[in-house]
Each structure stands twice: as C-alpha cells, then as structure tokens.
C-alpha cells in the first residue's frame with residue numbers, strides 16, 4: 197500500500213498566449229480516487245496536467261500535494277509522480293526491454309529477472325521484448341509506454357489521453373492497472389475524450405469550460 201495522499205487544486209487558473217484558459221478551479225482528490233478532466237479541444241486539459249507535473253509554472257491559485265504547495269517541494273513531489281503525456285517518451289533505438297529497464301533505473305528501482313517480461317506479457321507485448329521500439333506499431337509503442345506505469349513506485353499517476361491508439365484489450369488492461377493502483381491507495385488524474393470506467397470506482401469529473 198502507498199501512504200495516504202491528497203491532491204488539491206486551490207482556485208487554480210491558467211492563461212496561454214495572453215488568453216485566460218480557465219480560472220478558479222477548486223478540487224480535491226484523495227488516495228484511492230481518480231479525477232477525469234474533461235472539456236472541448238483546446239480548453240486547457242493538457243495545460244492543467246503540465247502545470248500539475250511541474251512542466252509549466254502555476255500562474256494563479258495553487259496546487260497542493262499533501263497540504264503543501266508543489267512549488268515548495270519539487271524534488272519530493274517529483275518522486276511521488278508518474279506522468280505520461282501525449283508522446284510516449286520511449287528511446288526509439290533501444291529495445292522494448294531496455295526501455296523498461298532504463299525507466300526502472302531512472303526511478304532508482306532494480307526489477308528482478310522475471311519482472312519486466314511479466315509486465316510486458318501483461319500488456320500484450322511480451323513477444324516483442326527484444327524488438328527495437330522504432331519497429332513497433334503506434335498501439336504497441338503506447339502499450340510499452342503504459343507498461344512503465346506497472347514499474348513505477350509513484351503514488352500519483354497523471355495520464356494525458358492514455359487510451360489513444362489502444363485497442364479494446366489494451367484499454368481493458370490499462371483500466372485494470374489503474375484500478376489496482378487505486379486499490380493500493382494511489383491517485384490518478386487523467387484526460388480522455390471517451391467515457392472511462394475504472395472498475396466500480398466512480399470518477400470525479402472536472403469539466404473545464406471557457
């Protein structure tokens with residue numbers, strides 16, 4: 197189990213290119229729960245996720261992790277965070293197995309011999325372990341990228357459109373993995389233009405509006 201955690205947006209606002217995207221967002225997500233950020237194309241969902249991950253500064257309001265603004269606990273917060281953006285962030289010239297081993301090493305984690313093969317098999321890419329990532333299909337690359345979640349010790353998963361390019365089986369595997377994460381007291385924030393069901397755990401919906 198992971199430690200009990202709380203994510204809070206406190207009167208959060210964001211503008212881009214001189215245009216206000218959203219403001220006054222208040223929301224709290226506790227351990228074991230997930231937030232589905234929804235809204236029209238271009239409304240600011242990715243911008244919100246990027247602020248949450250520290251890839252863009254918080255301009256107005258605050259983001260608090262366990263009661264403390266993330267800006268004043270950068271290193272500790274990054275340790276608690278796993279972010280998967282639109283891009284898969286895989287090393288294209290490395291093998292599938294090498295990519296996962298690399299991710300684990302970055303997180304200071306040494307998987308045992310059977311762990312990476314088991315995770316890849318779970319994500320339906322077990323037979324591709326020694327393949328160079330460049331030679332995989334888009335959906336296979338997405339599966340490898342998402343398989344990294346299973347190696348992450350992070351409490352907070354932030355996933356931008358994780359279901360894009362996934363077939364039905366892939367969607368099933370990912371929702372199962374998120375459900376397991378929540379059952380272990382994890383927290384997940386995701387965007388998706390499609391309806392999402394994570395087991396029987398109801399979504400907290402945050403709808404961004406112009």
Ligand SMILES: Nc1ncnc2c1ncn2[C@@H]1O[C@H](COP(=O)(O)OP(=O)(O)OP(=O)(O)O)[C@@H](O)[C@H]1O
Nearest residue numbers: 212213214217235236237238239240241242243244
């Ligand atoms: N660096 C930037 N400078 C100016 N405008 C930007 C910048 N980055 C993003 N934007 C604009 O901010 C708005 C919000 O973009 P964002 O990617 O957050 O939307 P989104 O809700 O995730 O959209 P989608 O559903 O299409 O992925 C868009 O209109 C985008 O063009």
